[in-house]
Amino acid sequence: MSDTSKVLNLYPIDYPFETLIQRANSNPPKLILNPEFQRKYKWDKDGNERSSKFIESCLMRIPLPACYFAENDNGYHDVIDGVQRITTIKKFFNDEFKLERMTVFRELEGKLFSELGDYKNELESTTIRCVILRKENPKELVKEIFARLNQGAVQLSDQEIRHAIYPGNLDSLLIELGGHHFINAFGKGKSGTKEKDSREQEEMILRFFAMQNDLGDYENKLSKYLDKYIETNQNPDEATINQLKKDFTETLEKCLFVFNNNPFVDITKTKQRQSLVYYDLLMWSFKGLSIEFLTEHKASILTKFNELCNEPNFTKSLSGGLQSKYSILIRRQLWTKKLETLNG
Numbered sequence: 001m002s003d004t005s006k007v008l009n010l011y012p013i014d015y016p017f018e019t020l021i022q023r024a025n026s027n028p029p030k031l032i033l034n035p036e037f038q039r040k041y042k043w044d045k046d047g048n049e050r051s052s053k054f055i056e057s058c059l060m061r062i063p064l065p066a067c068y069f070a071e072n073d074n075g076y077h078d079v080i081d082g083v084q085r086i087t088t089i090k091k092f093f094n095d096e097f098k099l100e101r102m103t104v105f106r107e108l109e110g111k112l113f114s115e116l117g118d119y120k121n122e123l124e125s126t127t128i129r130c131v132i133l134r135k136e137n138p139k140e141l142v143k144e145i146f147a148r149l150n151q152g153a154v155q156l157s158d159q160e161i162r163h164a165i166y167p168g169n170l171d172s173l174l175i176e177l178g179g180h181h182f183i184n185a186f187g188k189g190k191s192g193t194k195e196k197d198s199r200e201q202e203e204m205i206l207r208f209f210a211m212q213n214d215l216g217d218y219e220n221k222l223s224k225y226l227d228k229y230i231e232t233n234q235n236p237d238e239a240t241i242n243q244l245k246k247d248f249t250e251t252l253e254k255c256l257f258v259f260n261n262n263p264f265v266d267i268t269k270t271k272q273r274q275s276l277v278y279y280d281l282l283m284w285s286f287k288g289l290s291i292e293f294l295t296e297h298k299a300s301i302l303t304k305f306n307e308l309c310n311e312p313n314f315t316k317s318l319s320g321g322l323q324s325k326y327s328i329l330i331r332r333q334l335w336t337k338k339l340e341t342l343n344g
Contacts, residue, residue: 009134012066017058017089018124023077024090031069032078033087048097051088056105058126059119066129070142070165073135080146085128093123139165139231157198158223159206168234169241170209174202177248182256186264187274206230207276208248208283215325222323247287254286258294258301267302268309277318281331285339297342304338 015023023031058064067082079086091097095112102109105119113120133142143165163171177183178201186204203226210229218225236244255263264279265272286294294301308314314334317327 009136010131011134012129012131014127015130016124017093017126017128020086020128020130021090021093024086028076030076031086032072032076033083033090047100049101051092051097052099052101054085054088055092055099055123056102056108058123059105059108061126064128066131068131068133068145070133070137070146071135075135077132080133080142082128082130089123140227143227157200157203158226159199159203162206162227162230163199163202166230166234169236170230170233170244171202173241173244174205177205177245178202180249180252182252186279204276204279205248207280208251209233209244211280211284211328212287215328218325218328220321220324251283251287254289254291254294255282257291258286258298266309267306277322277331280328281335284332285335289339293342300342301339304342305335308335308338 020031023029024033064085065082067085068080069077069082070080072078092113095114098110098112099105099108100110108116108119113123116123133145143161146161146165178199180201183201183204186201206226206229207222210226217228259265259267259282262272263282264274264276266275266278311334314331317330321327
């Protein structure tokens with residue numbers, strides 16, 4: 001007998017473009033294309049050639065890849081694959097771009113949708129197969145299909161998938177705190193030009209919240225651990241959200257204060273790079289330390305951290321399985337011992 005928890009509950013439907021746009025434009029939307037839900041629209045990054053080629057393919061009646069929607073608790077549909085295609089249709093129907101570099105329908109070069117004449121009806125009646133994942137599907141199964149569908153040229157990050165599958169109060173908090181100027185600049189280098197558009201900042205915040213405990217249920221796979229945390233804590237109450245916000249903000253301020261606005265780097269190296277390994281460790285340890293303690297022992301803490309970075313067992317933990325439970329606990333143990341000497 002097959003395991004129904006591993007089999008998707010879905011149904012296909014062929015929607016005309018006109019119907020898709022009506023559903024996306026309804027109030028409230030029955031088809032959700034919110035740019036906060038997925039990766040930003042990318043097809044117009046280098047002009048409208050790719051979008052135009054898509055429209056031309058539709059007119060040529062080339063079979064289109066299926067779109068995938070996830071039915072939400074309200075019975076409406078979140079787009080989990082096909083957002084670029086549907087957004088392109090919507091933008092073109094709204095006269096937001098002109099067709100360019102047409103190779104088959106050359107007579108349509110430079111035209112808006114409203115200028116297409118009989119081709120308007122042709123496009124409006126063009127259908128695309130849409131596969132609806134029913135809301136009864138387990139969230140982890142929807143996440144799995146989301147990940148598999150997005151293993152193409154523009155692959156979604158783990159955090160982009162979490163954002164899609166686990167919306168709620170916690171996700172909103174991650175977005176808010178991810179806008180912190182220090183977090184936003186983390187790892188971009190001195191020039192600040194390194195592009196980050198895969199919700200890395202939000203995952204940083206999630207790491208802080210998820211890694212505060214003793215890691216008893218950590219199974220050596222950080223991404224799975226973060227998945228489990230956000231699923232379990234998808235919609236905390238307002239008091240919990242406020243406490244989480246306070247914990248993160250105050251802990252980050254402590255780190256910035258002790259390390260003179262340059263935390264989370266190996267201070268023994270000439271070329272210093274910010275690292276999530278140091279971020280995880282210091283944010284975990286400083287959360288429970290008072291600002292009074294940190295102020296009194298600031299110089300000593302810097303010395304102890306310098307010692308830690310030079311300790312063989314610590315450097316060994318930075319190679320191989322960087323995020324293995326054993327490596328994380330070793331780093332915590334070594335750092336805690338050094339901090340405990342300051343209490344004497």
